[in-house]
Amino acid sequence: xxxxxxxxxxxxxxxxxxxxxxxxxxxxxxxxxxxxxxxxxxxxxxxxxxxxxxxxxxxxxxxxxxxxxxxxxxxxxxxxxxxxxxxxxxxxxxxxxxxxxxxxxxxxxxxxxxxxxxxxxxxxxxxxxxxxxxxxxxxxxxxxxxxxxxxxxxxxxxxxxxxxxxxxxxxxxxxxxxxxxxxxxxxxxxxxxxxxxxxxxxxxxxxxxxxxxxxxxxxxxxxxxxxxxxxxxxxxxxxxxxxxxxxxxxxxxxxxxxxxxxxxxxxxxxxxxxxxxxxxxxxxxxxxxxxxxxxxxxxxxxxxxxxxxxxxxxxxxxxxxxxxxxxxxxxxxxxxxxxxxxxxxxxxxxxxxxxxxxxxxxxxxxxxxxxxxxxxxxxxxxxxxxxxxxxxxxxxxxxxxxxxxxxxxxxxxxxxxxxxxxxxxxxxxxxxxxxxxxxxxxxxxxxxxxxxxxxxxxxxxxxxxxxxxxxxxxxxxxxxxxxxxxxxxxxxxxxxxxxxxxxxxxxxxxxxxxxxxxx
RNA sequence: CGGGGCGUAGCGCAGACUGGUAGCGCGUUUGCUUGGGGUGCAAAAGGUCCCGGGUUCAAAUCCCGGCGCCCCGACCA
Numbered sequence: 001x002x003x004x005x006x007x008x009x010x011x012x013x014x015x016x017x018x019x020x021x022x023x024x025x026x027x028x029x030x031x032x033x034x035x036x037x038x039x040x041x042x043x044x045x046x047x048x049x050x051x052x053x054x055x056x057x058x059x060x061x062x063x064x065x066x067x068x069x070x071x072x073x074x075x076x077x078x079x080x081x082x083x084x085x086x087x088x089x090x091x092x093x094x095x096x097x098x099x100x101x102x103x104x105x106x107x108x109x110x111x112x113x114x115x116x117x118x119x120x121x122x123x124x125x126x127x128x129x130x131x132x133x134x135x136x137x138x139x140x141x142x143x144x145x146x147x148x149x150x151x152x153x154x155x156x157x158x159x160x161x162x163x164x165x166x167x168x169x170x171x172x173x174x175x176x177x178x179x180x181x182x183x184x185x186x187x188x189x190x191x192x193x194x195x196x197x198x199x200x201x202x203x204x205x206x207x208x209x210x211x212x213x214x215x216x217x218x219x220x221x222x223x224x225x226x227x228x229x230x231x232x233x234x235x236x237x238x239x240x241x242x243x244x245x246x247x248x249x250x251x252x253x254x255x256x257x258x259x260x261x262x263x264x265x266x267x268x269x270x271x272x273x274x275x276x277x278x279x280x281x282x283x284x285x286x287x288x289x290x291x292x293x294x295x296x297x298x299x300x301x302x303x304x305x306x307x308x309x310x311x312x313x314x315x316x317x318x319x320x321x322x323x324x325x326x327x328x329x330x331x332x333x334x335x336x337x338x339x340x341x342x343x344x345x346x347x348x349x350x351x352x353x354x355x356x357x358x359x360x361x362x363x364x365x366x367x368x369x370x371x372x373x374x375x376x377x378x379x380x381x382x383x384x385x386x387x388x389x390x391x392x393x394x395x396x397x398x399x400x401x402x403x404x405x406x407x408x409x410x411x412x413x414x415x416x417x418x419x420x421x422x423x424x425x426x427x428x429x430x431x432x433x434x435x436x437x438x439x440x441x442x443x444x445x446x447x448x449x450x451x452x453x454x455x456x457x458x459x460x461x462x463x464x465x466x467x468x469x470x471x472x473x474x475x476x477x478x479x480x481x482x483x484x485x486x487x488x489x490x491x492x493x494x495x496x497x498x499x500x501x502x503x504x505x506x507x508x509x510x511x512x513x514x515x516x517x518x519x
Numbered sequence: 520c521g522g523g524g525c526g527u528a529g530c531g532c533a534g535a536c537u538g539g540u541a542g543c544g545c546g547u548u549u550g551c552u553u554g555g556g557g558u559g560c561a562a563a564a565g566g567u568c569c570c571g572g573g574u575u576c577a578a579a580u581c582c583c584g585g586c587g588c589c590c591c592g593a594c595c596a
């Protein structure tokens with residue numbers, strides 16, 4: 001778009017800025033060059049392109065299957081929320097007040113040849129484009145819940161929401177985004193709190209076992225809690241630049257929304273009680289997390305479980321006769337791979353050199369490439385190339401490339417493909433863990449803390465904390481860091497467990513918290 | 520909201536200071552060539568120069584007004 005973007009130092013291939021040169025620009029380059037999304041002509045809104053949407057669809061499926069397996073059903077509620085309805089839960093409304101899109105008119109009119117808003121079509125009451133759906137959903141729940149027999153009510157919605165953010169970034173923060181929001185109603189607090197934990201576990205499972213992104217689970221501090229919640233649990237991932245990304249949240253809302261929407265039920269003892277609520281959500285932001293955790297300077301890297309294409313086969317030939325034979329073999333191999341549940345694409349485009357195809361599929365993150373040329377036909381082997389291997393210290397680009405490539409007997413390569421996919425899935429998580437651990441420190445003094453977060457430096461810091469809400473602000477202003485979560489005890493590395501003294505105030509602290517710079 | 524940048528072919532940009540036939544690279548199309556990491560050659564198609572007004576014989580270019588997007592900060596998933 002601008003001069004400046006094209007003049008960025010580009011040290012990597014394919015017009016992708018290297019991570020070392022400019023991490024933020026690298027991220028945008030990956031999104032664009034891997035064909036995931038585009039800026040639209042609407043400020044802050046993105047167009048999710050087919051390749052990006054295919055990844056989201058796979059993620060949706062993984063999540064939705066788990067929601068169903070834990071007893072939830074899907075439904076759909078309106079996009080618009082009457083202003084008065086949103087205002088009912090005050091704390092909630094205040095939390096979203098600064099980023100709401102508001103519909104005030106319902107008609108256009110041509111005045112002096114110009115299409116404009118018809119001033120006479122003003123709505124009696126403005127409609128808010130949902131920034132989240134608690135209020136409109138609870139207005140319905142009032143009618144659906146009368147007795148303990150109606151509980152628990154376990155509903156999820158796949159939808160788009162709008163938050164008028166001041167600054168946006170593709171996938172990570174856009175004015176409109178896609179997400180799911182679960183909204184459940186329970187008879188008791190303990191049941192609701194169980195639900196909150198259950199769904200956080202689902203998110204963590206998807207993050208680690210589907211996205212291959214390791215996460216830390218914990219509670220948000222009071223200041224970072226969802227507007228209107230009593231407890232917010234979260235999963236936090238670390239991106240390759242050491243910054244934390246909140247990847248999912250699960251809230252215990254207490255009886256706040258039940259009270260403001262007046263949702264009561266008759267319990268077994270025949271008494272009226274307010275229900276206990278939860279809500280939980282993840283969004284297209286997860287696609288951003290995926291990119292920033294795994295990808296490299298050559299493009300996107302996808303875990304097999306989310307890759308729309310697992311294997312791309314490139315036939316190589318000189319003569320028409322060779323073209324026919326290698327392409328036929330490519331098709332045959334594709335059929336056999338598909339029979340094993342592998343998603344295969346045969347790239348038989350003519351007039352494009354093999355190398356160009358390699359670059360393209362690498363950029364798009366396809367986990368495995370198979371090259372089939374005349375020599376492979378003779379030997380009865382396939383050239384199998386992985387998208388990545390776990391890097392070893394001081395390894396050259398050339399050695400890396402060599403380790404990715406293997407010539408494997410045909411039958412063995414085909415039979416072993418599902419296992420190779422599992423291997424890649426596992427190694428990706430392992431690799432992400434190694435990168436995260438490398439940038440994680442147990443820190444006990446403010447000096448060390450400052451040194452760790454100085455400049456662009458970031459990572460996870462386990463520190464003792466006993467400060468107040470105001471003390472959090474001090475830490476935020478001084479170091480640009482925040483408490484990402486108050487971790488569940490089993491989330492803290494063993495060496496970091498146990499009580500100590502607060503890094504800022506010197507007060508006694510029961511356990512460490514997770515500090516980092518955040519997106 | 521404050522600071523900066525940009526708007527010209529599908530994409531990336533030059534041209535603007537000094538007004539005078541609308542340019543370059545990539546991509547696309549056609550033909551040949553090439554093919555195990557981005558082949559080369561030739562030809563062709565492709566434009567509301569963001570919008571509106573003004574100055575001028577003449578505006579992408581100068582003047583006035585508007586719109587839009589991007590980046591950096593404060594807010595956030």
